[in-house]
Amino acid sequence: MRGNPMGPMGTTQSKAKRRPVAALGLALALVLLASACSLYYQQMAEKEVERLNLDFPTLIKQKIETDPTLAEEIAKDQAQRLADAAEIEPMLEKAYPLKNGAKYRFVENDLPSADHRLLIETLDSSVNDGLNPSNFRADALDKQAHTLDAYPPELDETTNVSLSPEQKAKLVQDLVEASKKKKDPELTGPAILDWMLEDERAAGYPEITAAYARARQLMIMRAKAEYNTEIDDAIAYFKYIRAMGLTDEMLLDNWTQSQTDMAEAVKDAAPNTPHYLRLRNELARYRKLAEKYPTLDHISIGGSTKYKKGSRNAEFIKTVQERLAYEDYYDGPINGVFDDNLEKSLVEYQQAHSVVDDGVIGAGTVQALNIPYSEKVARIRLTLSKMRKSESRWENYYLRVNIPEYKVEVVEDGKILRRHKVIVGNLNPLNNTPEFSAEVERVVYNPSWYMTRRIFKLEEYPKWEEDPEYFKKKGYVAHYNKEGIPVAAYQPPGPANALGRVKILFPNKHDVYLHDTPTKYLFNRTQRAFSHGCIRLHNPLEMAEFLLKKDGVVDSKRIEEILASRTTTPIELKHKVPIHIEYQTVSTNEDGRAVFLDDVYKRDVDLLAALDEPL
Secondary structure: OOOOOOOHHHHHHHHHHHHHHHHHHHHHHHHHHHHHHHHHHHHHHHHHHHHHHHHHHHHHHHHHHHOOOHHHHHHHHHHHHHHOOOOOOHHHHHHHOOOOOOOOEEEEEOOHHHHHHHEEEEEEEHHHHHOOOHOOOHHHHHHHHHHHHHHHHHHHHHOOOOOOOHHHHHHHHHHHHHHHOOOOOOOOHHHHHHHOOHHHHHHHOOOHHHHHHHHHHHHHHHHHHHHHHHHHHHHHHHHHHOOOOOHHHHOOOOOOOOHOOOOHHHHHHEEEEEEEEHHHHHHHHHHHHHHHHOOOOOOOOOOOOOOOOOOHHHHHHHHHHHHHHHHHHHHOOOOOOOOHHHHHHHHHHHHHHOOOOOOEOOHHHHHOOOOOOHHHHHHHHHHHHHHHHHHHHOEEEEEEEEHOEEEEEEEEHHHHHHHHEEEEOOOHHHHOOOOEEEEEEEEEEOOOEEEEHHHHHHHHHHEEEHOOHHHHOOOEEEEEEEOOOOOEEEOOOOOOOOOOOOOEEEEOOOOOOEEEEOHHHHOOOOEEEEEEOOOOEEHHHHHHHHHHHHOOOOHHHHHHHHHHOOOOOEEEEEEEEEEEEOOOOOOEEOOOEEEOOOOOOOHHHHHHHOOOOOO
16 A cells, blocks of 8 residues: 555655744744834934933933032032131031031022021121121122022023934934843933943033033032032121120020021120110211211410400301311301300310310310311220120129219119219329229228228338328328338228228229219319229219118118218128229210210220221
8 A cells, every 4th residue: 555645754844844934934023023122212212312302401400419429529618618717617616517517598599598688788787886897798798699690590501402413313323222232221311311421422422521511510619609608608697796795605696596587686786785876876977077077177276275255266266166066066157256055065065075164165175176077986986896895785784984984874774873973093004993894792881991002002101201100190090010110001980081981892803992082072173083093982872872772781771870870881782783894985975975085094096096907
């Protein structure tokens, strides 16, 4: 039987013939799949490139902001800037820990903040307190801050790049090729920018590379400018508050307050003492005079020549009337007539210029009229500076002695309750009354005067050497050594006692105190520097009684009994009262006018010369 032609052999041949066909199909399928994938990659790449081309500014900024090396560079710049501010760095670290990421307050949203604007206004207006705004570099600070305005638009302009059609086609092709080689074939958004900026590709996209480099530099510059604005504003604020008289310890509290209410913190930094507020107004008035009359023609008068009411010298008297009118002391006609109105004006002027207030034009009055207004401005500024540093500004109830004014005041709640004339140390430097602060602790009625070792040795002992009966004649009690030589002496209570009937003690290293005196006629003098350093008090019994009554320790009847006994009687105050001995050559009167005082100890000469030295 013949075999089946369609048997096994036939079947094998048919499969062999079909294998090339199947392989061809698979290859074709793979080609089609590859083509489809390439088309997919192509379409995806084109879509991403088109989106990327529209969003370069955002992507570039995002990449830079997340670059850790940028933060490192900025931190390095900031550390150097902080080191450059060494004079204020300790305060910055305490009150403003920028190193620890403290929030900016003078820069907000890349621009100068409301606090910055208020700071500049404050620094500019510091001239009203007698300060020099240039010491705080207000103009430079504001100029620096407003350079921030340029960075956002410049950054936008820098990053506003786009690809040409040829560059887009190249980028699409590069992305397709890159996708084919990657396990994850998709490159999108930020990843594409990162990919483009890799070293091996950056040269192929010069516009993007340059835009990124420039934008990065701009962001470093902006961060540095923001930091410099912040740190320099903070330094200026600290310097201003210090210049207003606050200590570094107080500055910390003020800084904290300023973070929530800067305007109130600035206001609180200024003294609210009565003389300060008045002198601030007077400074503005005398500045206007100095601007209007930068120079004054010198008025001359003979050494012994004097003019009083009824005197005739029309031209000279007209000049005096004009000068008095400049300072608002005279409002009558400029007619050269010396009448009652002029005399009254002269008395007021003399009282405000440490001249005998007799209403007569003499050498002292003419000398005062010749003082340039610029000099008066400087003296007011210096006094304001002293008042800002005075410890009295922090007190609610206190005594204040102003040496050149020859007065002591009792102040409470910013009001002057009473004033008393005083006599201070004479012009011998050894006897000048010192400046210091202390606390009144006791009042002593019917005191003995115990001579200081210096007074005994230099003044009293030589008189004993000339007359061994000297101490006895003066009513002093002397202590003698074995050789019969006096080594100390005191004067017991009595009407002739050098301390009078009362002394007010405030312990201090200078052995200075307030006391009565038998030489009361000296209080009628305009210049009253006659003591050995202690402060002689006019109407001392009234002052002592006021202090004791206010303290609630004694009544008037008891005081009368003590005085009548002539027995030394100390009375301790339950509450110590601060007392400040100061030296300020400008004060104010009840009308708020500036009162210019003699620099009796010549302590202001060097201070005036250094008034505008940098802080």
